Amino acid sequence: MSEQPDLAVRKVKSAVRTVELLEFLAARQDEPVRLREVSEALDMPRSSAHALLRTLVAQGWVRCDLSGTLYAIGIRALLVGTSYLDSDPYLPMITPFLDDLRNDLDETFHLGRLDGTDIVYLATRESKQYTRTASRVGRRLPAYATALGKALLAERFGGERDAHIPSALRPLTVHTVADRRALDAQLDEARVRGYACEDGENTVGLRCFAVTLRYCTPAQDAISASVPLDRLTPQREREIVDALCAMGDKVSRVVRPLANGDRWFTSSRVSGD
Known part of the structure; x- marks a missing residue:
């Protein structure tokens, strides 16, 4: 009887390690990793990392090359990810508004959701003026x-904000605001102004503007526009910000009746505090 609690703890640790491994591989995107890299990154014994990798390869969650030395995320992760998007009740309601913004302004627009300390991209509508080689949907970046x-x-505010900001702010580019006081000042300014912006903090050469979608409390989703700096004028910036603010209000009014009874955001908010 005394061994049962220890067994339960070991099972939980095993599950956590599995999730950490999958998230590590997913973050590498198209860069396969070797066993040594997995072991060092996750502070896991090589024997444990190897056994876990081989188990996940057998189940289709991880794939490896013919030599059996390089590992990457597997196709089953895609199936689970797309099922999340397919089952989300808000996406079908919001994406037509992204279509309208892209058609009216021909810029790139995103829908993102706050997940811990990250933003996860749920939908993207690309500008016809320029395209990327890879879709941003499913990517996560530090909020x-x-x-x-x-x-x-x-x-x-306070602890609720702290829960979504890591203690150490790692610069993604030379423009990333990596000082907590400067970040808080920027956030306070965004709240007063009614929209947020950043200049090349995760992608050099792009300025992004975003507004919150207030169909639940606290808000979990936001929409944004990404514009290359080399063709952004003050007049164009005002046009984009005005369109984002108007569309954010419209989306919130349309989606709020459904979201008021949402149990998913409520449960995730409680467990995350």
Whole structure:
């Protein structure tokens, strides 16, 4: 009987290690890793890392090359990720508004959701003037380094804000605001102004603007516009910000009746505090 609690703890640790491994591989995107890298990054014995990798390869969650030495995220992770998007009740309601923004302004627009200290991109509508080689959907970036994240962090205060900002702010580019006092000042300004912005803090050469979607409390989602600096004028900036603010209010009014009864955001908010 005395061994049962220890067994339960070991099972939880095993689950945590599995999730950490999958998230580590997912963050590498198209860069496969070796066993040694996994062991060092996750502070895991090589024997344990190898056994876990081989188990996940057998289940399709991880793939490896013919030599069996390089590992990357597997196809089953894609199936789970797309099922999340397919089951989200808000996406079908919000994406038509992103379409309208892109059609009217021909810039790139995003929908992002706050998840811990990160922003996860749930939808993207690319400008026809320029395209990226890879979709941003499913990517996660530190909330403090994105306009989407700043818009949502600006809605929070004290411990609630602290829960979504890591103790050490790692610069993603030379422009990333990595000082907590400067970040808080920027967030306070965004709250007063009604929208957030960032200049090349995660992608050099782009300025991003974002507004919160207030269909639940505290807000979990935001929409943003990304514009290359080389063709952004003060007049164009005002046009984009005005359109974002108007659309954010419109989306919030449309989605709020559904979100008022949402149990998912409520449960995640309680467990995250």
